Amino acid sequence: MTEAEAQDLIARVQKANDTIERAIKRIDELTAENLTLRLALEQYEEPVEDDEPEDCSWCRGCGEGDYDGAACRKCHGTGVEPVEKESDV
Numbered sequence: 558m559t560e561a562e563a564q565d566l567i568a569r570v571q572k573a574n575d576t577i578e579r580a581i582k583r584i585d586e587l588t589a590e591n592l593t594l595r596l597a598l599e600q601y602e603e604p605v606e607d608d609e610p611e612d613c614s615w616c617r618g619c620g621e622g623d624y625d626g627a628a629c630r631k632c633h634g635t636g637v638e639p640v641e642k643e644s645d646v
């Protein structure tokens with residue numbers, strides 16, 4: 558091996574080392590990002606309802622029935638449009 562070849566080899570090894578160092582640094586950054594994301598995910602609380610509940614079409618969301626003190630016959634006073642099909646109500 559000539560001296561020039563040796564120098565070239567050393568330069569290549571140093572370049573490779575730099576690349577590896579940069580890669581390790583990037584992995585560290587990504588790991589930190591990952592941890593942040595994981596923490597954020599752990600602290601994230603799932604909403605109880607996926608979408609907004611619809612106002613009852615019968616009482617328009619007030620939950621009141623035909624007369625004072627009566628509950629709506631469709632939503633039974635909840636004011637929310639029932640999702641399930643009406644059975645024997």
Ligand SMILES: [Zn+2]
Nearest residue numbers: 613616629632
């Ligand atoms: Zn109703």
